[in-house]
Amino acid sequence: MDQPRSFTVSCPVRACLSGEDLDWVGGRSVCVALDLYTTVEVNPPTSTGGQAPHEWTTGVWSFLGRHVGGLPLGPPPVAVSSAAPSASGLSSSSALILALFEALATAVPSSRPIPRDTLVQWAYEYEFGFCDGGGMDQLAIALGGATLFAGRSTGLPDVLDHTDFPQEWAVVVVDSRTAKSTPDHIRSVRTQHRACDPVLAEYAHRTDAASDLAWQAIRTRDLSLLGTAMTAAHRAMRDLQRMSTPLLERLRAIARRISGLPMKVSGAGGGGALVGICPLENADTLARELRAAYRDDHPGVRVIVAGSVPSNS
Numbered sequence: 001m002d003q004p005r006s007f008t009v010s011c012p013v014r015a016c017l018s019g020e021d022l023d024w025v026g027g028r029s030v031c032v033a034l035d036l037y038t039t040v041e042v043n044p045p046t047s048t049g050g051q052a053p054h055e056w057t058t059g060v061w062s063f064l065g066r067h068v069g070g071l072p073l074g075p076p077p078v079a080v081s082s083a084a085p086s087a088s089g090l091s092s093s094s095a096l097i098l099a100l101f102e103a104l105a106t107a108v109p110s111s112r113p114i115p116r117d118t119l120v121q122w123a124y125e126y127e128f129g130f131c132d133g134g135g136m137d138q139l140a141i142a143l144g145g146a147t148l149f150a151g152r153s154t155g156l157p158d159v160l161d162h163t164d165f166p167q168e169w170a171v172v173v174v175d176s177r178t179a180k181s182t183p184d185h186i187r188s189v190r191t192q193h194r195a196c197d198p199v200l201a202e203y204a205h206r207t208d209a210a211s212d213l214a215w216q217a218i219r220t221r222d223l224s225l226l227g228t229a230m231t232a233a234h235r236a237m238r239d240l241q242r243m244s245t246p247l248l249e250r251l252r253a254i255a256r257r258i259s260g261l262p263m264k265v266s267g268a269g270g271g272g273a274l275v276g277i278c279p280l281e282n283a284d285t286l287a288r289e290l291r292a293a294y295r296d297d298h299p300g301v302r303v304i305v306a307g308s309v310p311s312n313s
Helices: 054-067 092-107 116-131 136-143 182-194 198-220 223-241 246-259 280-295
Strands: 007-018 028-042 078-082 146-150 158-163 169-175 273-279 302-306
Touching: 007 092, 007 136, 007 198, 007 223, 007 273, 028 092, 028 136, 028 169, 028 198, 028 302, 054 092, 054 116, 078 092, 092 116, 092 136, 116 136, 116 182, 136 146, 136 158, 146 198, 158 198, 169 280, 182 198, 198 223, 223 273, 246 273, 246 280, 273 280, 280 302
Parallel strands: none
Antiparallel strands: 007 028, 028 078, 028 146, 146 158, 169 273, 169 302
């Protein structure tokens, strides 16, 4: 009996440089896709990778069954590996779900190829079902490069502009390895949104302006301006929406003192990671300095240097 064909699908993660929640609250957001890949292997020859959360594998398979039809009762076996830290605010969950959709769609017997735009839409709909968030994560991952979004109250956000991220820059990720909950955060912000909370309105106003500045910086390759924009975005997250934590602020202050690197929370906050942008030529040295600075008081902190993923358009 022939062994089932084994194959892999990989998706990057993304860092949000400005505009968390604005993809559904309304306003502009800026994201960059990072070369920290989540890989799904279908019909792995050996069980060397981690297993995808069972409910996601079966859930994606059931979702495909409702839209494609003719699927076997259960999904094929899959193994998962990831270079990205989990629960870090880099949308590793969205990367895994999109990779599952692409991999399992390929595994559908006798199925016509499903356009990637359709799979991105389905991945957004599936994740919305339990997370209730916007769709910039799925689009940023699928598009690669850097993307400027305009938020919409429902559905995927609009893409205002899209380009390659400057290759002479690197993204430094400081993973605090502290737990966070994106669904809890979104639930809280949706309560604010329904109540027309003026604090949320001020956050959206300030962060939209920071996103405009960040996009100008990317387009003009002005690293100093990008740091200013990310600092403004972080302050709005921290001061208005309480998305930072004392630990994240300590890690951020150490990075500023050691290297002068401006850093901001990426994602829902309440834990997770900080991200900063620096010249590629300085990135490894800077990462070593940060690891040394964190080692004694914060030994669990992980410092990662990531590059950007080329644009797919």
